[in-house]
Amino acid sequence: MKNFSLFIPTKYYFGWNSLEILPLKAKEIGKRAFLVTGKKFLKEKGILDKIKSMLKENGIEFFHYDNITPNPKTYEVDEGAGILKKEKCDFIIGIGGGSVMDASKGIAIMAKNKGSIWDYMMMKKEVKDALPVILVPTIPASGSEYNPGGVITNPDEKRKWFFRDDKVYPKISIVDPEFTKFLPFSYLSKGGVDIITHMLEPVLTSETYGYIQYNFSAKLIKGVIESIIKIKENKDDREARENLCYSASLALSGIPTRGIGGFAIMHWLEHILSGIFDNISHPVGLCLLLFPFIKIIK
Amino acid sequence: MKNFSLFIPTKYYFGWNSLEILPLKAKEIGKRAFLVTGKKFLKEKGILDKIKSMLKENGIEFFHYDNITPNPKTYEVDEGAGILKKEKCDFIIGIGGGSVMDASKGIAIMAKNKGSIWDYMMMKKEVKDALPVILVPTIPASGSEYNPGGVITNPDEKRKWFFRDDKVYPKISIVDPEFTKFLPFSYLSKGGVDIITHMLEPVLTSETYGYIQYNFSAKLIKGVIESIIKIKENKDDREARENLCYSASLALSGIPTRGIGGFAIMHWLEHILSGIFDNISHPVGLCLLLFPFIKIIK
16 A cells, blocks of 8 residues: 545435435535525426525525536636625535536635635645535545535636645535435436546556455445446335445545546546536546556556 | 534655654644653663654753653543643653553543543533643554544553543644564554454444445455465565554544444453553454354354
8 A cells, every 4th residue: 555644524424314404514504604505406306495495484594596517617616705705604515416516626725715716726826724514425426525625617718627625624524315306317327437537546556456446346336337227227225325425425434446547538538528628527527538448548 | 324413633654764854743742741651662772762863853842741651541641741830841752552552542632621530530520621632643443543532541440431522633643654664463462353353343233225435444454464364474564564554543534434324342342451460552452352252243
């Protein structure tokens, strides 16, 4: 093993109907939330109304910002932070897929710093502070709920890049497998490719052996594949849905990957791809790259 | 899976010669350290002098308290906290096995609370605050460096019991496999039984299936057994020593056990045993119980 460090300060809550604890946990963090979501999914499924009622009933004020698109853009993050400041919100609740969660972290940074999120991603400026963030993933994929990173696209430069700062480790994450029931199967399978790739690329490019990392990654990857097959065969397989959700969070937590070196080569390549072609979603980009990558690496 | 929560806020540093970062990390935490160790091991191996020089060279003041025995006693914790207050130390560095690390956490509690640690373990009083703690394990066994619990014996009541409080999660842990080179083989094998038991008992008594927990535990247990055999065959097997040390930390981190229910039945029984017979060390007590336990449970 190489020397490494691990730091995972998120309070992580997992389980069916755990969404119900959101107001309780929100109260621990702040008074007025900046609620970040995407445009469609939560609204169409009737979940958004439920969330808003839950927050209101528990006396949590909020401003709802739903201007986040897939492959979230720098201007969406900057605009969000501007509105947040005007609305005087003191924390962020991000509910959605990786795009919404990453954008929420970006907004958390820009709520406490000046300029554009791109300046901080390009290391032109230093992140001094960030607002606290609560994340609720709706798709098991990015694992953004259990790490301090995010990926944002600069459309002017047609460039997708990342930030990673311990200051935006989510304070609290709530992972409720119930959300997976609202997703079409293709979302789960594409999300699964994202989860698998998060562990496969560091292991396949690792510089040193790690018994724990190799074996944990292998078991998680096997479990994700089996779970996707099980859900295809039986929509009511609760265990498979749990397994997908928990695997997504653990994949980028550091435990399956830290200490073996290796790097996220497929993610780098994919970011170039979907940075240029905004209509390619992240998991589809990964699917395009997965087999050529395995062919080259072996 | 059952609903569960995970919270592991320790900054965890792992690797050969990582002990060298201790002064740097100590500076981040405080100015005057209460250095807690056992009586013999570090002194005999010449490591204590090295640590003291390292701290002095980096301008970190400290008071050295070495009055911790195996199966640490309530009066050792209470006495330590009294001296710490007189010496005006603002943080704790605990370097040793599980006894020293658990006692360090107990002292951290008593440095900020009144009465005896036993009052807090018996839930008669509530822990309000605690001093920050840096831990450096010298034996891969208890995993105390990566969880907020501790076990202390009350000799008046001949009773060993535990505390667990997020306020004494170590702020920083430094895990250096180098220490294992100074240990006789019997310490590593007995420590291995402790590590294995930490994962075996929750899995064997679990109330619900967890793919991730079962498989991760099984792999860690297999790895610990194989590593002990490898070290017996070849003292210079660095990978095996790394694996033992990292497994010890992960075993009680929550990841191999949280979400499946189950409980620490062997540890409970062992605490009764070594609570009465102080000459039985914790891992030896576990060895006595392991096979009868497996025979009953299967």
